[in-house]
Amino acid sequence: DSGVTQTPKHLITATGQRVTLRCSPRSGDLSVYWYQQSLDQGLQFLIQYYNGEERAKGNILERFSAQQFPDLHSELNLSSLELGDSALYFCASSVTGTPGTQYFGPGTRLLVL
């Protein structure tokens, strides 16, 4: 158990809908990262927050957004969902924002029908 929690574990929704994925980092970790894992694209970095502020952006679509709250939990919002958004979404956390060990949550599996 990494100490990173993600909810929900599974999510089934329809095209055009909006969903919110939630992540609680390990106690004491200030940095949260979001990744998408799909069969065709593999594991891709989406976005990073550090102590409430956006730190880095990867291959995140404009339809997706994220935020980190004062208690350091983070939410990833996915809107206008398409079939191709079906994937496993991982959250990871680390103590600082600099290169180092990241601890991954169990993921949220999103299925868009």
Next chain:
Amino acid sequence: AQSVTQLDSHVSVSEGTPVLLRCNYSSSYSPSLFWYVQHPNKGLQLLLKYTSAATLVKGINGFEAEFKKSETSFHLTKPSAHMSDAAEYFCVVSDRAGGSQGNLIFGKGTKLSVKP
């Protein structure tokens, strides 16, 4: 820009035989390199990391990796495979380009199968 290439998408070994998972990297900086493992229906777990200290890095569960700058490689090895090693393994480089502060760049993954 940093990148990693995992040379094999699938490796199959017999229990008790050595494991070699190959990874080449490309980096303009002195890289930080990692191996992560993902068991079926589980999140990712860090096996080991290289951050410019010793070139031979020992990780959990008997795995180790050697950083070879001249070959731009970071291959993962284990002397004797166990059935519980069956999983997908990811070679990872930490992205430092463009002011980025530590997000990870993953290889495509190598699926390790272990036969009894």
